[in-house]
Structures are given as C-alpha cells and as structure tokens.
Amino acid sequence: MTGADGDRLETVRFKGIGVSPGVAIGTAYVLARDQVRVVERELPRAQIEPEVCRLERAMIETRRQLRTIQRDLDSKTTVGDASILDAHLMVLDDHSFVDEVVAEIRRASRNAEAAVRNASERYTAILGSVDDDYLRERVADIRDVARRIIRNLGGGGEAVLPEGDEPYILVSEDLAPSLTATLRRGVVLGIMTDHGSATSHTAVMARAMEIPAVLGLRDASGRIETGDRICMDGTRGVAILRPSDAELAEYGELAETRKSISMNLGRLHDEPALTRDGRRVVLSANAESPDEVEAVKRYGAEGIGLFRSEYLYLARGAELSEEEQTAIYSDVASRLAPAPVILRTMDIGGDKFFPGERPRKEANPFLGCRSIRLSLLYPEHFKRQLRAMLRASASRNVKIMYPMVCSAREIIQANGLLEEAKTELRREGAAFDAQIEVGVMIETPAAALTAALIAPHARFFSIGTNDLVQYTLAVDRGNERVAYLYEPTHPAVLKLIKMTVEAGHAAGIWVGLCGEVAADPVLTGLLVGLGLDELSVSPAAVPVVKDVIRNMHAARAVELAAKAMGCKTAAEVLTLCRAFTREVAPELNQLM
Numbered sequence: 001m002t003g004a005d006g007d008r009l010e011t012v013r014f015k016g017i018g019v020s021p022g023v024a025i026g027t028a029y030v031l032a033r034d035q036v037r038v039v040e041r042e043l044p045r046a047q048i049e050p051e052v053c054r055l056e057r058a059m060i061e062t063r064r065q066l067r068t069i070q071r072d073l074d075s076k077t078t079v080g081d082a083s084i085l086d087a088h089l090m091v092l093d094d095h096s097f098v099d100e101v102v103a104e105i106r107r108a109s110r111n112a113e114a115a116v117r118n119a120s121e122r123y124t125a126i127l128g129s130v131d132d133d134y135l136r137e138r139v140a141d142i143r144d145v146a147r148r149i150i151r152n153l154g155g156g157g158e159a160v161l162p163e164g165d166e167p168y169i170l171v172s173e174d175l176a177p178s179l180t181a182t183l184r185r186g187v188v189l190g191i192m193t194d195h196g197s198a199t200s201h202t203a204v205m206a207r208a209m210e211i212p213a214v215l216g217l218r219d220a221s222g223r224i225e226t227g228d229r230i231c232m233d234g235t236r237g238v239a240i241l242r243p244s245d246a247e248l249a250e251y252g253e254l255a256e257t258r259k260s261i262s263m264n265l266g267r268l269h270d271e272p273a274l275t276r277d278g279r280r281v282v283l284s285a286n287a288e289s290p291d292e293v294e295a296v297k298r299y300g301a302e303g304i305g306l307f308r309s310e311y312l313y314l315a316r317g318a319e320l321s322e323e324e325q326t327a328i329y330s331d332v333a334s335r336l337a338p339a340p341v342i343l344r345t346m347d348i349g350g351d352k353f354f355p356g357e358r359p360r361k362e363a364n365p366f367l368g369c370r371s372i373r374l375s376l377l378y379p380e381h382f383k384r385q386l387r388a389m390l391r392a393s394a395s396r397n398v399k400i401m402y403p404m405v406c407s408a409r410e411i412i413q414a415n416g417l418l419e420e421a422k423t424e425l426r427r428e429g430a431a432f433d434a435q436i437e438v439g440v441m442i443e444t445p446a447a448a449l450t451a452a453l454i455a456p457h458a459r460f461f462s463i464g465t466n467d468l469v470q471y472t473l474a475v476d477r478g479n480e481r482v483a484y485l486y487e488p489t490h491p492a493v494l495k496l497i498k499m500t501v502e503a504g505h506a507a508g509i510w511v512g513l514c515g516e517v518a519a520d521p522v523l524t525g526l527l528v529g530l531g532l533d534e535l536s537v538s539p540a541a542v543p544v545v546k547d548v549i550r551n552m553h554a555a556r557a558v559e560l561a562a563k564a565m566g567c568k569t570a571a572e573v574l575t576l577c578r579a580f581t582r583e584v585a586p587e588l589n590q591l592m
Contacts, residue, residue, distance in 0.1 A: 011242050014217045017196070018237030019203035021540065022212030023255035024169055024190030025248065028228045028241075029162055030221055031172040038150060040114040043105075051105050055112040058152040063092050065148065069182060091145040097123065113153050120146035140202075144176040169230045173221045175202045185209050190232045192239055194221050206234075207540070214239050261587060265543035269300035273535075273546045275528070279554030282534035283546055284340075286514060288312075290328055293335045295539040300546070303339030303397070305536025306462065306514040307332065309385070310346040319381065325388035333395045340397050342462070342536075343389050344441070345382070345414075347371045347403040371404035376413050386421045393433035401462060405440040406447050411457045441514075443467040448496035455507035462536070463500055465515025469493055487570035488517045494530070494565060494573065501531040512536060521588055524548040525580045526573070529561030544588060552584040 043051055066088050091097060097119060104115040124139045161182065162168065169190040170183070180202050183191075188211055196202050196215030206213035212234030224230070224241055231251040232239040235258075240247055273283040284305030285296040289312070296304060312320060312328060320328075333341045348370060375382040389400050402414050415438065425432055439460035442448050444467070451461065465488055470476060472492050475485045487493070497513070504511040512534030517523055519541035527535060528549065537545055560580050564573045582589055 009242050011240060011244060011247070012223060014192075014214075014220050014239045014241070016192070016214040016217040016220075016237050016239065018213075018234045019196070019215050020191070020206035020211060020213035021235040021258075022190070022210070022233075023251055023258060024212045024230070024232050024234070025251055025255065026167055026169045026189045026230060028171045028192075028224050028226060028230045029168040030224055030226045031161070031170060031175070038113045038117045039111075041111040043109045043111060045109070048106055048109060051112050052102055054153065055101065055105065055116070055149075058112070058149050059092055059098070061152045062145065062148045063089065065152075066092075088141055088145050091142055097142075113150050116146050116149050116153070140174065140176065144179075147176070169232060171221050171224050171230075180205045183209065183211065185211060190214075190230075190234065192217055192220055192224075192230070192232060194218055262543075264587070265547055268543055268546050268550070271300075271546070271550065273302075273549040275549055275552050275554040275557070277553045277555055279528070281528060281532070281549050282512070283542055283549070284342075284512070284514075284534060284536040285539045285542060286536050287332075287539070290332050290335075292539065293332055296336065299539040299542040301339075301537075301539055301542045303336055304332070304341045305512055305534060306401070307341060307343045308347065309344055310348050313346065313348070322384045322388045322391075325385060326391045329389055329392035329398065330395070333392050333398050337395050337397045340399060342399045342401050342439070343392070344401045344403055345372070345375055345385055345389075348374055372402050372410050372414060373404070375402075376410065376417075379417055382414075383417050383421050386418050387425060390418075390421055390425055390432040390436065391430055393436045394431040396433050398433065399437040399439065399460070401439045401441060401460075403441045403464070404443050404447075404467070405454065406444050407450065408453045408457055411440055411454060415457060439509075442500050444471050445496060448500045451500045451503035452506065455503055455509055458509060460509050461500055461504045461511045462534075463497055463511065463513040463515065463532075465493070465497075465513060465517040468496065468515070469517075472496060488515075488520075488523070489526075489564070489570040489573035489577070491565075491567060491570070491573070494526075497527075497532075498530050498561075498565065505531065510534060519545065521545055521548045521585070522574070522577050522581050525552055525557045525560050525584065526564055526577050528552065528554060529557035529559070529564075531561075547588065548581060548585045552580075556580070556584075 100119045100122075101112070101115045104110050104118060105112060108115075110118075120142050123142050127139050127142070161170075161179070165187055167187055167189050169192060170188050171192045173193065174195045175191065175193050180191075191202065191206050191211055191213040193202060193215045194217050203213060203215060212232060214232055214234055214237050217239065220239065220241075229242055229248075230239060231243045231247060233251070233254070240251075243251065273281045275281070282302055282305075284303050285292075285299070285301035286306040286308070287293070287296060287304050288308040309325075312325070329341075329343055369377060375385075386400070389398065392398050393400075400418070402411060405411050405414075418438065422432070422434065437459040439462055440447070440454060440458050441462050441464045442451060443464040447454060448463075448468070455461070469486060469488050469490070473485060473487065473490060501511045510533040511531070513527060513532050514536035518527065518535040519537035521541075521544045524535070524545050525548065535545060557580075560576060564576055567573045567576070
C-alpha cells in the first residue's frame with residue numbers, strides 16, 4: 001500500500017492476547033465507537049411518573065432486542081453460547097440497578113437517559129476497581145445494556161456493521177457482547193480490539209463461533225483505517241498492518257498449514273493419549289459451563305478435569321440453590337458418562353462474597369479470604385454446594401476438588417463438612433456415591449512443599465499452574481509491567497511440580513495438571529517427563545496435545561525433564577522443550 005506521494009506506507013506490527021486461534025488475512029473494517037448522546041434535564045414534577053413509564057418501555061424494548069439476538073446466536077453456534085447474553089438480561093432484571101435508576105428520576109427529577117447513565121457509571125466504577133478479571137469484564141455487560149436502554153430512549157444510534165457479504169477483519173476499541181453476537185461467521189474473518197482479555201465475552205463468543213481473535217491491542221483501532229490490509233494470528237496474539245508481500249505469503253501458507261493440521265488431528269478423536277512406548281496419559285478438558293459439554297465431546301477429551309463451579313454463581317450474580325446446583329452438575333455428568341467430571345468447589349476471591357453477606361474490603365484479595373478459606377468461613381453455603389455435588393455423583397462419574405488448599409488442616413476441615421453432608425443425605429434417603437474421590441488443587445508453594453502431608457487426606461492432586469507460577473514468582477500475569485517475568489518454565493516452578501508429583505505417587509494417588517501450561521504443546525513432553533498422570537486443557541487444545549503425546553517416547557520425555565531440572569534459567573528449559581517438540585511432532589511447528 002502506498003501513500004499520496006507514492007511511497008509505501010510503513011508496516012506496523014501489534015502484539016496482543018490471542019484468545020481465539022486461527023489466521024485471518026483481509027481488509028480492515030474499523031467500527032466507529034458506539035457513542036450515545038445524553039443531555040441531562042431537570043423534569044417538572046408532573047413529568048416524573050410519565051418519565052418512569054418511558055424508562056419501562058425502553059427496558060421492555062431492550063429485553064426484546066436481546067432475546068432476538070440470543071435466538072440468532074443460537075443458530076450460529078453449536079455449544080449453546082447464546083446463554084452468554086443471560087448476563088445482559090440479568091442486568092435488566094437486577095432490582096437494585098433498576099430501583100436506583102427509578103429513584104434518581106424521582107428524587108432528583110432527572111430525565112431517564114441521565115439516570116441510566118449515572119447509575120451505570122457508578123456500577124462500572126465499582127466493578128472496574130475490583131482485582132478480579134472476570135468481574136472487571138462484567139463492566140462491558142452493564143455498559144452495553146445501559147447504551148442500549150439509552151438508545152431506546154432516543155439517545156443516539158448504534159454502531160453499525162457493514163452490509164453485504166464482503167469479508168473483513170473487524171477492528172474496534174472494544175466490542176459490546178450483544179454486537180459480537182450479531183457477527184456473521186465467514187463474513188467476519190477475524191476480530192481485533194484494543195481492550196479485552198481471555199475471560200471477556202468477546203473472547204468466549206469468538207471461540208464459540210471459531211473466529212480468530214486478538215484482544216488487548218491497546219491503540220490498534222486508532223492506527224488502522226477501514227480498507228487497510230491486515231494479517232492476524234489468533235494463536236500467537238499478533239497482527240500486522242500493511243504486511244509485506246513476503247509476510248502475506250507466509251501467513252497464507254500458515255493458514256493453509258493450520259487448516260491441514262486441524263483436519264489431520266481430527267482422526268485422533270477416538271484415540272487414547274498413549275506414548276509410543278505405552279505410557280498412558282489421561283487427557284481431559286477444562287470447562288466452566290454446561291454449554292461446553294458438546295465441545296468437550298467434539299474434541300475427544302476424556303471427560304472434564306476441571307469444572308469451575310464459581311462461574312455459575314458469577315454469571316447468575318447470586319447464589320444458586322441446592323436444587324439448581326444439583327440439576328446443573330447432574331446434567332454435565334450424565335451427558336459425559338461414563339467419562340469422569342471433576343467439580344471444583346467455588347474458587348471465589350476475597351473481593352466477592354456470598355449474596356446477603358456484607359463485603360469486607362481487603363488490600364490484597366489474592367492473599368486474603370478466597371477459595372477454600374472463604375468456603376470454610378461460610379460452612380452452610382459450602383455444605384449446600386457439597387450436598388449438590390454429592391447428589392450429582394449418583395451417576396458414579398463425579399469427583400470433587402478443593403481449590404487453593406495450603407495445609408492438611410484445610411482439607412481435613414472440608415472433608416469433615418463433606419461427611420456431614422453424606423450423613424444428612426443418607427438420613428434423607430438421597431442417592432450418592434459414598435466412595436466419591438476427593439482431591440485438592442496444588443496452587444501455592446506451601447501446598448507443593450507440604451504435599452506429602454496433604455496426600456493422606458486426598459485421592460488425587462491437580463496442579464493449578466496459573467496461580468502456582470504467580471505465587472512462586474510474585475508476578476501478576478495481568479500486570480503488563482511485570483508480565484515478562486511470568487515464566488512457567490522457571491526452575492523454581494519445575495521443582496515444585498516435581499515435588500508434588502513425587503509426593504502424590506509416594507502416597508499412591510494420581511497427579512494431574514489443569515493450568516494453561518497444560519495446553520501448550522511445547523511443554524507437553526516436559527510435563528509427561530515430570531510424571532504427570534493427567535493433563536486438563538481447553539477443549540480445542542486436546543487434539544494438539546494428544547498428537548504430541550502419541551508421537552513421543554515416555555523414556556525420552558523423562559530424559560528431557562531430567563535435563564530441564566538441571567537448567568539454570570527458564571529460557572534454557574524452553575529451548576530444550578522446543579527442540580524436543582520439533583523432533584517428535586514436526587507437523588506442529590506452525591502451531592508453536
């Protein structure tokens with residue numbers, strides 16, 4: 001591409017977060033920022049109640065629009081991700097939010113547009129300051145619903161997508177979830193946004209619709225113009241503005257190679273994750289919603305190795321009853337039976353409390369009252385969840401796992417409540433698996449260092465490397481200033497993993513790993529060599545990881561791990577792992 005003076009315009013490379021895999025090459029369409037116009041007015045007293053009625057009509061129309069979008073999304077995806085707009089509908093049904101808007105209209109004689117804007121700004125300011133990725137991402141839900149209500153009150157137009165069937169790569173500062181739901185697969189080749197993370201609705205929906213996406217590109221939307229040529233890679237998290245001919249050829253070849261690899265990996269669906277010399281590794285999938293069960297089956301995972309139960313609460317915005325939980329857990333278990341389903345009890349942080357409880361502000365919630373600590377602090381809430389999990393275990397394929405256990409005392413306390421729940425269910429005549437397996441997540445250095453003391457009270461360990469790496473290296477992986485220090489192959493992390501595996505095996509229990517590290521095919525040989533019995537990854541990562549396992553010899557992986565344990569730096573370990581993976585699975589080079 002050339003400028004007005006005939007000179008070729010500069011190529012610009014962007015680095016963001018790859019949240020939905022795949023390569024896209026095409027022209028950009030830059031979405032204008034979705035602005036709503038709000039003029040604040042003071043109302044005469046006679047207009048206050050009619051204004052409340054006007055607000056109600058706008059909310060009814062908003063709900064109708066969201067239902068229409070939800071039905072349309074249902075026809076586009078195969079894993080039920082239309083339910084993701086339930087969060088928007090819950091905002092409309094949130095009495096505290098609606099009552100606050102109505103109260104401002106009546107108390108301050110404010111027009112409805114201004115009252116909606118003010119209430120949404122107060123809510124988003126609170127959530128945006130919370131030290132939790134998931135809750136911060138819910139800010140988008142409130143903003144999206146507030147903009148839609150204001151538009152239906154007559155306060156501005158909606159961001160418009162291009163008409164017709166001409167393919168494009170969508171570039172935006174941010175992308176409202178309800179707008180994401182209207183995207184057309186095949187027309188939208190890829191998604192690029194300045195903001196967002198792997199937990200955002202945009203990321204979840206892009207994966208569900210299998211559209212490559214790179215988020216967190218900071219200022220990309222301000223530097224790209226509609227019509228610009230773009231190459232993007234949703235696996236590596238990179239995008240190139242005005243790529244050279246050589247780069248266009250490289251990415252075109254990469255896209256074809258990945259398409260071919262994906263088709264070839266499909267043949268592994270029913271094959272076990274078995275090394276060439278007969279070592280069996282259980283390959284499971286991580287999930288956080290019943291909607292993901294179909295993806296777990298489609299990609300050939302051997303059940304669910306981590307079901308994040310807290311996301312059911314966060315999506316609802318309220319605690320679920322025992323009956324509701326039992327229904328959800330039972331549905332997941334029955335649809336996957338006889339494959340195992342490991343239900344993790346709530347991993348809620350110190351900045352999120354049970355409905356009805358008074359929040360306590362903590363300076364550092366990730367070192368505060370969270371996960372198993374919070375559950376033990378509220379035994380009745382915790383036991384309600386344990387009863388639901390036990391009732392779901394009647395299918396005999398359910399296991400229970402406690403998060404962030406740091407000492408034997410915590411699992412002893414939790415198991416005590418589990419026994420109470422069993423006694424109650426026996427008394428009530430409810431069916432459950434009396435021999436249900438109970439395990440713990442090893443996510444802190446304390447748990448890894450005392451794994452031998454914890455093991456007698458557990459039936460399995462599952463290493464959560466996302467937190468283990470952060471706590472071991474004192475690095476917040478969401479902090480861009482120190483993100484370069486987040487190194488899963490750091491010698492300290494490897495020693496803690498090895499120590500956990502050895503302690504578990506010495507006690508006769510199996511050891512898995514369910515962090516993001518497990519989904520990286522470059523590290524598969526190292527993890528197998530360290531002795532892990534199970535790996536739990538995102539559903540889409542199952543075929544790639546399985547391919548590496550089936551192409552390696554376990555004996556060689558053990559040699560790799562031994563060499564890695566002798567390395568002085570994370571970079572040295574990574575170099576060894578890359579060389580090993582290229583040797584055993586050269587067909588995956590383009591994916592690494």
